[in-house]
Amino acid sequence: MSAASVESAPLLSVRNLKVHLRVGEAIVRAVDGIDLSIEQGESIGIVGESGSGKSTLARAILKLLPNVELAACEGEVNFRGLDLAGISDPALRDLRRHHGFAMIFQDPLGYLNPTKRVGAQVAEAIGGKSFGSIGDRVQQLLAEAGLPSPAQIARRFPHELSGGMRQRVMISIALASEPALLFADEPTTALDATLQLQVLETLRRLHRDRQMAMAIISHDLGVVAELCNRVYVMRDGKVLESGDTVEVFESPKHPYAAQLIELSTRHRRHAAPVGSKAVP
């Protein structure tokens, strides 16, 4: 997975994306002119402090913004040569259903329907046939996301699962459409250290086996260092610095990036080690 060839267009390219939210009388520039690209099968990281606009960026790209009033939402988003800004609803749905893109959300409890069994929620993402005929596929997906005894889990409700299990259910839902691109928003933040490792391992395996492009959002630089070839450092809705993960982390050009990395590594030395800093 080296640098992309010059001729072929990237899987996803974002140019000058702006998302300004209207909150009461104020306007929050959550994403303020961002350029970004992801190659086929590549994995990138997006890091930045809380509130820097990482989640909003991901949602704006995938057209999954919540019901908030937008003061501005502009810029070019190009996925596999398709212009996502002007895409029709059926075409967008098709991308979400089949081999397009998917997203794992930050808070798995809120993003699972509390009144439906987990299996049914995964089955919906597969779509098409009735639950009975796709039951096997549901279990396969749950197992693929690393859940033990998927047949039992499928019959449970979200509140009957642990945080790590819910996160894996979210992963199964995201994988159901066999996406070419997966956005993972803080996939491990809610988990303890051992679970973090397991979920990361799962993501790495999927990335490798399926040749799936990934964008991992995290404020944990260790996670990004482990999984991502390239990294974007964000602050206040802007990209401060981007490039090869090792380069950025070892010799950051921007003082804020340097500070962020310094803080993170210092914290890391005191906390339980999650993994080596080596790039896979």
Add this chain to the structure above:
Amino acid sequence: MSGAAAIEPAAAEERPLARAWRSVRTTAAKIARTRHGAAGCVILLTLALVAAFAPLIAPYAPLQAAQASLAPPSLGNLFGTDSTGRDIFSLVVYGTRTSLAIGLGAAVGALVLGGAVGMLAGYFRGAVESVLMRVVELFQTLPVIVLVLFTVALFGSSFWLLLVAVILAIWPAEARLVYGQYIRLRGMAFVAAAKVADLSTVHIMLREILPSAIQPVIVQVALDASVAILIEAGLGFLGLSDPNMVSWGQILHVAQDYMTVAWWTSLFPGAAICIAVVGLNLFADGLNEVVDPRMRGRLAGLQP
């Protein structure tokens, strides 16, 4: 967080009443800026003015029957006259007083009774909570109108008895709301801080928690007033309201038998009830918009 203001020294200096009043004033200003709230304020103010200046607005005394009976609307009798020759416009104008008095009186009564019960139950929890909330449940077991009819049947239908009956019927909703607010707020940091500072329980309940709980409570007060007006109208329509007072429901009671030949006897008082109730609900809607920050800046609808 609004509770944070409670531990600021400047705010604590202020008298609780003054603080509550300030909160009410600023909230009122915000309500007037919402679409629904502004419309509600206009309607309520108009009704209040009509009630206050009823003798100046109404051309006839309320019970004066000097006209031809069942005359259709004309310049002399804007809304026509009823079967006993009374001017319906004057009746409707004077009826505003009764309806607003019942609405306001019952809502305030329910606020005091329900507020006190909800406050105690929500703050103390435990045995106090279970006893008080069982009482609330008890009063919610009879449908509102049935409870009022029951009281009127047993004790008669003077204005004051009616007011008490309506309060007894609607206070549980207020109690439940205040109860919920106190349960939510009592666990918050500023209450813990007040407890650590060794402030008295009464002080904490009234001065610390109440200001933060007041806004949804006002929404409920507006809705209570509209319910009270509807109950009074219903009782008047059944001919069971205070016979010595003019009320919209009562005009409709008299109109009942003549409705088919004289539509005006029924249309105008009915519309008056509708306007008053809608006005209060619009006001409550506006207030809700101000109170619930989640709704602010939220788009309606389901995106693709």
Add this chain to the structure above:
Amino acid sequence: MLRFILFRLLHAIPLLIAVIFVVLLMLQLIPGDPVQAMVGDFPVSPEFRAAITKQYHLDASFPVRVYSYFVNLLHGDFGYSYQFQRPVLDLIVETAPRTILLTSVGFLIAIPVGVLIGIISGTTRNKRVDHFWTSLALVAYGIPIFWLGQLLVLVLAVHLGWFPTQGMGPLVSHAHGFAWLRERAHYLALPALAFAVHEGTRFARIMRASVADTLGQGYIITARAKGLTRWAIIRKHVLRNSCLPLISVAGYVLGSALGGAVLLETVFTWPGLGLLLVQAVRMRDNMTVVGIAIFAALAVIVINLVVDLLYAAIDPRIRGSS
């Protein structure tokens, strides 16, 4: 689930007893002669007075009278109406089904229509459509139910002559089978429609607010991310989850349906429980008033029980925590 039901039942029985107790206490508080308070404005002879005093222990202390009333209730004796010259229970058993028919037909129209309007206005991204429905619901909500009934009579019965203005059926009916049903429906239509419009707008308001709330939840975004169609999202996620607040409101409405029935039945002279209550109040027939109040309380308690069970059936989180 069985434990949940038992738990709620154990909760409901003391409540019912307390309601009866309070109702009797209020009866006790009536100023004046207890015999007159019991039979209403009705001239009584001394022998009759003595008989009543003995039968209802009117000279005994309050606890004894409460006890005897409870014993009578357990035997299905709700007292005797001296105005109607019939046992109160007979009156209730005769009129209650008519009220239940009226309110349940109204209810069956109101629920789907209210839910539909609530969902349309809650999920549409067209502000005009939303404004139209919310304004309509607001105005309809302000219309007193009896006035709405009168307006319907005025327009649909008097002017257009489509429906009868009042009553439950012709004095002498020769219709059978399907024709009989049609005849009944003809008389039922207006009062049921008034009930449905009145309560339907309430449901629509609740449903819209609830739908707006549900649409702000994360799992709706998950559903969008799955590529579900708009209709599938509404059907599979919005509908079910938005119904929770509706159920409690619907239960409340059904429980207080007797309140609306009192007014509607007066407008349409529909001879149900509501009309009976109004007549009893007018004639100061306290035995009947008390009987109906207790019956209403019983109905509310049963309905609340059903609401709790429905809640538990829809929301698995409640089921677990009982």
